[in-house]
Amino acid sequence: MKPVHPELIAAIERTAKKLKEGAAYQWGHMGACNCGNLAQELTPFTKAEIHRYAMERSGDWNDQILEFCPSSGYPLDLIIERMLAYGVTLEDLKHLERLSSPEVLSKMPLNRRNSLSHNKKEDVIYYLETWGKLLREKWENQQPELKIDTLKKNSISVH
Template sequence: MARANLKLIQAFRGTIDKLKNGASYQWGHMGACNCGNLAQEITKYSKGEIHKYAMQRHGDWNDQLIDYCPTSGLPMDEVIDQLLEAGLTVSDLAHLEKLSSPEVLKEIPLPRRHSLKKNVKEDVIFYMETWVKILEENWIQQQNINLKINNIKTLQKNNEAEVLA
C-alpha cells in the first residue's frame, strides 16, 4: 500500500476534484486514464505530454510498469519515478488502473465492490475517494505515533535531567 503522506493525499484530492469537475477521462488514453489523471496531478505534466511519453514505448500502463527502469532516461520512466517518489508503488499503480487493490476493495461495500468498472469515471472517483480515506487514516495514525514517540523522548530527557541534577 502507498506510503501515506500529505503530498500524495493532496494529489488524490486534487485528482478527484478535477474528475468531478469535468477533467478529461478516457481509459484508453495514457494521460487521461486512471493512472494518467493522478500522474497529471503529481507530475504537473499535461495529459498530452504523458501520452506522448508513453507512446515512446509499447503498451498500456501495466506494460509500462512491467518495463519500468529507473535508469533508462525515458520520459515515461521519469513520470513513474515521480509517482513512486510521491509514495506510490508499482503495484499500487497497476491496481489503480484496474481498480483492484485488495486493501481498497475491502473498504468498499460488497455490492458496489463487485460492480466497479475500471473504465467508468464515477467508479474511478469512488475508488480514489475510498483510497484517499485510507491514506488519511494511515497518515493520522503515523502522526499520533510520532507525537507519542516525541512525548516519550521528552519525558526521558526530563527524567535524565532530574537524575543528573
C-alpha cells in the same frame, strides 16, 4: 507499514475532485486514464505530454509499469519515478489502473466493490475517494497530533 506521504493523499483527493468537476477522462488515453490523471497531479506534465511520452514504448500503464526502469531514459519512466517519490508504489499504480487493490476494495460495500468497472469515470472517482480516505486514516494514525489540509497542487499544509 510503509510511511504515507500527505502529498500523495492530497494528489489523490485533487484527482478525484477534478474528475468529478469534469476533467478529461478516457481510459485508453495514457494521459487521461486512471494513472494518467494521477500523474498530472504528481508531476508538472499535461495529459498530452504524458500520453506522448507513453507512446514512445508500447503498451498500457500496466505494461509500462512492468517495463519500468529508472535509468532507461524513457520519459514515462521518469514520470513513474517522480510518482514513486511521493510514496505511491508500482503495485499501487497497477491497482489504480484496474481498480483492484484488495485493501482499497475492502473499504467498499460488497455490492459496490463487485460492480466496479476500471474504465468508468464514476467508478474511478469512487476508487480514488476510497483510496484517499484510507491513506488519510493511515497517515493520521501515524501522526496523531497532526491533521492534513487538502490544498492546491504542489502545496500541502500540516497542522
